[in-house]
Amino acid sequence: MADQKRAVTPEDIKKIRVVHDPHLSSDGEKYAYVQTSVRNDREYNSHLFIHHFTDDIPVQWTFGEVRDHSPRWSPDGTELAFVSNRSGVHQLWVMSAAGGEPRQLTSLKHGVSDPDWSPDGKYLLFTTSARADEDIFSHEESPDEYETKPVKIERLRYKSEGNGFHRGRRTQLALLDMKSKETRILTSGAFDHHSARWAPDSRQIVFSANRNPDEDVSSVLDLFIIDTETSDTVKLTDSTGVFSNASWSHDGHRIACIGHELEYQGATLNQVWIINPLTKERRCVTIKWDVQIGDAAVSDLRAGQADLSPVWAKDQKHLYFSASENGNTGIYQMDLEGEITPVHEEDNHVFGFSYHPRLDFFIAGISDPSNPGDFYKIEKPEKGKVRLTDVNADFIQSVHLSIPEPVAAKAEDGWDIQGWLMRPAFFEEGQHYPLLLEIHGGPHAMYANTFFHELQMLAAQGYVVLYTNPRGSHGYGQTFVNACRGDYGGKDYTDLMTAVDQVIEQYDFIDEERLGVTGGSYGGFMTNWIVGHTNRFKAAVTQRSISNWTSFYGVSDIGFFFTDWEIGARVHDDPDKLWDHSPLKYVQHINTPLLIMHGENDYRCPMEQAEQLFTALQYLEKPTMFLRFPQSGHDLSRNGAPGLRVERLKHMAAWFEKHL
Structure with missing residues (x-):
């Protein structure tokens, strides 16, 4: 009975389970995802779950007081790689698809993130961080290493929300050879490298970085291709905008990405772009659609939105991506001429999805005002969605x-x-x-x-x-x-x-x-x-x-450019405008x-x-x-x-x- 339900309380934040990051296996018979729950007043647990479509409910695969995340199936479906802090620092681990105990793959000083299997299954690509000339393969740093030392700062972007002081570290791409278990740092230099994804040939990798001399002041983000055998690197874009989250077509002849050219600074709508990796020719294919590409929805259950790359259909004539419009975030299909068709467009929030190109269906994470989030199977738009999970049933049934x-x-x-x-x-x-x-x-x-x-x-x-x-x-x-x-x-x-x-x-x-x-x-x-x-x-x-925008300019990790972008002034040329706002x-x-x-x-x-x-x-x-x-x-x-x-x-x- 509705009148038997209780009111929602502040403590209920501890009862809600948050699911995210679904990933379909190559055979399309199952998907992996992450479920986060509260461990105690100070910590969370994040575990991996596997759901076979022949089973009614998912099965928990990892356990303990740990944070396991970023599950990625090997191309042949025999292994599941993921990132875990079970050794103290977030490292790469792997489990057999048949079950068993996780095996640790890396022991890097500052941990790893964002894993991606090569299509041939021989390598795992990931990011790590290091200072110049630092041995990141040595013992893990002590948590107290910096507490009694001064912090030497020589660059403008020396700190960031969520990461604190960078302490000279830069994000680099690394490769793990799955046969030899040896790790090789792929990139170098005083630059940060992100959003790396394999080409179908298992040799080339596309990634995002700002490698310009003024990279601390500039907010551009370029796309590059690196050859993993020769380390030759080619720049695809010309430092006029922000381009990331790239994905290769199945034949390797085109790259789709999300980006814009900073026409309205940080208020510029994201668009979908197609780039020819040989000629570097690029064109915006969503230019006629006045909608933000990606997930712009805010909630107090999810810190930051999933950065989903456009996904290529099997026919290579269509792309799938998320977009936000009129208070909803949905999934959309677009042909290469810019014709857009909704795949899932309802009064709710798609917070992530995984697409299987051969079997042509989606696993979508969806939330609405009455549900913190569950997974659904979407085969075709006209068939609607089929619910797969009900992770907060007890909570939802007990509260008004x-x-x-x-x-x-x-x-x-x-x-x-x-x-x-x-x-x-x-x-x-x-x-x-x-x-x-x-x-x-x-x-x-x-x-x-x-x-x-x-x-x-x-x-x-x-x-x-x-x-x-x-x-x-x-x-x-x-x-x-x-x-x-x-x-x-x-x-x-x-x-x-x-x-x-x-x-x-x-x-x-x-x-x-x-x-x-x-x-x-x-x-x-x-x-x-x-x-x-x-x-x-x-x-x-x-x-x-x-x-106070005047002081915000100098103390925020983004203040030196955000005040100019949003207020229209810098502290050294128009402090009065900053003060007026x-x-x-x-x-x-x-x-x-x-x-x-x-x-x-x-x-x-x-x-x-x-x-x-x-x-x-x-x-x-x-x-x-x-x-x-x-x-x-x-x-x-x-x-x-x-x-x-x-x-x-x-x-x-x-x-x-x-x-x-």
Whole structure:
């Protein structure tokens, strides 16, 4: 019975199992995937599961207090390679398809990532990192190696969110010979190499890198081909854009990739490109489709979207890829002239897929607002999808979920703004409820028809939850996503306020005297901006936010180019513009009780952004509280320590309860 279900709680984040990264075997009889669950307040477990289509349920293949991920079937289907930290550092391991214990393949000092089998099965390609002239085949480094040593910094890009200080290390491609078990570093130089994939001849590899002298300042990403026998390297693109996630046609005559030419800097839509590896001729085949290629959906269950390369059909006349439009992420088929046909286009979120070219079917990971995510088999568009897993059945059956209602707002200048409204759990007609406005980060991202635990938890606390995609969001074309650049706090702000006004007018159960607002990253910036420009909200929670663009320029891992891209100024040539767009400038106008939450290891929006805002508010005796989360980065809400994720939600709920 529905009335026997309980409300969603902050602690439920520990109960949800997250599945991702499906990979079909070459015979098409089974697929492997990763399932992540909470181990304790500090750690997660990630294990590999195998699902034979003749079996009703998947079988768990790896066990223990470990993080196993990136499963990759050998071309003949006899082995499954994967990455695991079971030896302490993430290394390559392999298991027989018949079962048995995993065998360790690498012992590199800084670990490995992104494995890919050669088509002949003789090699495993992967990435690793190293400093110049460093012996990465020696013993593993001590975790305390750098704690008592100064950090020598000689380059602009010396740190990054998720990786911390680079300490001179660069990402290189490496080959493991499966017969001799010897590893050879394939690339070299003071450059980072990514997204490497084999050609059908098992000799050439296409990869992405910025090998230009100004690579620290420039944001371009080129495609290269390297010959694994001679190490000869050919550059395919001409440093005019960002190209990655390449895949070879089955005959090796063409390469498909995802990219753009930075026409709108970081707000440029991704497109699908076809490149002739011999002539280097390239053409954009989705140029007529005003849609973001790839997964732009945001959720608090997945940190970052899967970087899926375009997949070639068996006939080599069609490609498959994901794209994000109008709050949905689906799978699409395209011929080489740019004619696009939906394969799966529903009100949900495809967070990954694997395609079998010979048997012509997909395994797709799909989430919607009532399901954190499961796998489905999709044979043909007209046949729909067949559900294969039900990994969160116990959780879903035990809780009352609020199903979002689509809402549409008309901006002041006539632009259409899409959003969703969630009624409070156990909603009762005739009652009046406070409203919370949620604002996503990015800003070039997209709220979507996907599961969002935080939103469900707030609805369970008795709030109406409103979340929208204001201009600057993905999913509505190039003009829309570019529209906030140079105008942060302008029409993106009025889009949000207009949406609030219109849902209040439309829904008579909203108490317009009890409004709250929260958001993270860009959403945290906008939360700070809102409370500095209106007193209509009675409580606010700002998370991993930006408060001062002038200092952000020099402290964020992306600040030196992001401020120019998004605000339109650099600190050395127009500090006034950066200050005009900084919420800190308007701190004297903030009267809304503001909870500031920030991770101490955030390299994207560093802690000083929160400290400046809190210090100013405290000095002015404004109602505020500051929560610092130890050993937590920018993705605290998505992949931080489970216990801290729960604490974050509890404090958010308590703050709104106190002030609303």
